[in-house]
Amino acid sequence: MHIATQPNGANCALSGADGFAAEVSTPATLQIPHKAAPITVACSAPGYRRTVNTLNTSGSGWLWANTAFIVFTGGGAVLGMMVDEAVGASTSYRRDFNMDLDADAGRRIRATQRNGGPTFDLKTP
Template sequence: MRIARTVGMVMAGGMAMALAACASVVGSTESEVQIRTNPDNAHCDLSGYEGFAASVETPAAISIPNVAAPVTVTCRAPGFRPTSYTLNASADGWIWGNSALFLASGGGVAILGALVDESRAAGKSYAEEVHYQLSPDRPRPVRARSRDGGTDLNLQAR
């Protein structure tokens, strides 16, 4: 009876250890993101944490490490203003495995798993597809008054 109990405890501990860092084991530490722009064929530069940098022509699929979040995406196209966006990674479903394990195990193993997942940015992901709208680069009328208080000036700003 004692042997069976010891074997059961060892198996339960092994299972808990196997489930620790479940997002790292089951999930991915990077996300495949489809980047689209209006207009198509824009050149987008991506930069993020830990030195992540990449360039793509849209539409494009790119694999982005989750630890790079937040990622700045700056897109340019002829006849359009350069436009920047921020791409953030958010928690995915696997991160909740550590919460369930925390409740089941009393905490010790789950905290280890959460630390491993956080260090690898597992349990986070980017949106599968992002669509960025670029604004046309056309002159905008600006109304100004001269310093002497006289004439109104009509100018074109870019």
């Protein structure tokens, strides 16, 4: 799977089921086990808000092919479906995962001086 962010160079922590964990700097390509789904992807970069997304699997073509074989063979292809399910071939991740990070906009703070001086606005970084 290829993971990319806008901006490039974000640090991403991935965690999922069955103890799966990985840390990458984008863009990156990595292998993710099928049994790790769902996977939480948390990315951050200087000047941008931390962004979290979930990565799920979807049914692959083998799932539909095995179902068709079962129907046409009267149940004779059940073994193939059981093997595919055991090795994770019935589900797959999408090839590319892209995530846009939002710029970390500073907050405006209204400040009043203690000595009764003028009020002014501050912007946090």
